[in-house]
Amino acid sequence: MRIRNTKTKLAIILSLIISIGVVSPAYAYAETTSDPGDLSNRVIFLDPGHDEETGNYFEDYSEHVTMLVLAEKIKMRLEGLGATVYLTRDSDKRKPSEVRCAFINKCALEAVKEARSYTIACSACIAEINRLISIMQSVIDDPELGEIYMNSPYDPERTIHRDQARILELEDDKEIRSRFLFISLHSNASIQVGNTSDNGACAFYISTEDKDVRTYYDNVSYSSYSEVSNDFGNIILDHIAGTGLENLGSMADNFFMIREHNIPGVLIENGHHTNPGDRAMLQNDDFLETLADAYADAIAEYFSAIPLPARFFEPVVVAAEEEIQEDDTEAPNAENEHEIKRVFLYIA
Numbered sequence: 006m007r008i009r010n011t012k013t014k015l016a017i018i019l020s021l022i023i024s025i026g027v028v029s030p031a032y033a034y035a036e037t038t039s040d041p042g043d044l045s046n047r048v049i050f051l052d053p054g055h056d057e058e059t060g061n062y063f064e065d066y067s068e069h070v071t072m073l074v075l076a077e078k079i080k081m082r083l084e085g086l087g088a089t090v091y092l093t094r095d096s097d098k099r100k101p102s103e104v105r106c107a108f109i110n111k112c113a114l115e116a117v118k119e120a121r122s123y124t125i126a127c128s129a130c131i132a133e134i135n136r137l138i139s140i141m142q143s144v145i146d147d148p149e150l151g152e153i154y155m156n157s158p159y160d161p162e163r164t165i166h167r168d169q170a171r172i173l174e175l176e177d178d179k180e181i182r183s184r185f186l187f188i189s190l191h192s193n194a195s196i197q198v199g200n201t202s203d204n205g206a207c208a209f210y211i212s213t214e215d216k217d218v219r220t221y222y223d224n225v226s227y228s229s230y231s232e233v234s235n236d237f238g239n240i241i242l243d244h245i246a247g248t249g250l251e252n253l254g255s256m257a258d259n260f261f262m263i264r265e266h267n268i269p270g271v272l273i274e275n276g277h278h279t280n281p282g283d284r285a286m287l288q289n290d291d292f293l294e295t296l297a298d299a300y301a302d303a304i305a306e307y308f309s310a311i312p313l314p315a316r317f318f319e320p321v322v323v324a325a326e327e328e329i330q331e332d333d334t335e336a337p338n339a340e341n342e343h344e345i346k347r348v349f350l351y352i353a
């Protein structure tokens with residue numbers, strides 16, 4: 006039998022797919038993108054650097070205090086755009102870096118698990134993700150366990166723990182690439198004591214370009230978002246430059262908070278607090294408002310180029326019976342052809 010109607014073909018294909026249990030109708034989603042500036046379903050971790058014990062103090066400036074004020078202003082803006090925002094601390098005290106990274110990994114693994122439950126079911130994969138989520142939860146509950154799974158205290162000879170490697174590997178996923186972003190917020194001090202002329206903002210991203218990262222990652226490229234993170238670093242620095250802080254560029258480095266998870270992201274030094282000009286800006290609340298605007302604009306710009314997974318949009322269940330009644334002579338239209346391709350893409 007020759008099937009001439011495109012919608013009929015689609016209905017038959019979809020029925021076959023459903024009947025062999027590969028996908029259920031609820032998973033045939035409309036393909037669309039969110040509005041520019043809409044950060045719904047995006048997840049952003051803001052990590053205001055240091056705390057009262059580990060803070061950098063310079064004259065009457067406290068890095069941890071200013072970075073928390075900045076983080077809260079950014080959070081408010083991002084939430085206004087619909088994002089889910091996590092601050093890694095909301096007071097003068099912070100949790101150990103192992104706990105903060107374990108929390109990020111746990112959130113990421115839960116998202117990967119949810120995404121995979123929408124695609125081809127694999128109970129072994131889900132069981133493995135659950136096991137790794139439990140490990141991260143155990144680190145959150147008992148920070149000392151963090152030393153087992155993460156490189157802490159830092160040992161340049163150490164290579165990555167097998168479970169941590171698996172977590173970073175699982176996070177190399179479209180789900181994470183399209184929805185998650187990490188930003189650690191700092192201000193810099195000149196490495197030369199007494200040097201007050203160094204100024205400007207810079208970004209750091211994780212990359213196996215860095216020899217120590219390469220050694221730790223055991224020559225495997227777990228830093229799968231290096232390029233994306235570098236690009237985001239340049240976007241945010243361009244926006245920060247608009248506030249008056251000099252742009253010193255984005256560069257690879259080996260910081261714990263960008264090494265022990267595999268989320269696109271950067272550590273930003275928001276100027277040098279050892280420089281009188283930069284410090285005066287950072288101590289001005291109006292400037293921090295402007296800087297927070299720059300972050301919100303940069304984050305919205307970054308995500309505007311990245312479509313969300315289709316599962317976040319309204320489901321469209323194809324009404325097979327209704328379509329079969331259609332006129333056989335109807336010419337295939339682009340929308341129907343597109344839908345057929347999309348069904349196959351989804352299965353693939």
Ligand SMILES: [Zn+2]
Pocket residue numbers: 054055061068191192193
């Ligand atoms: Zn710092």
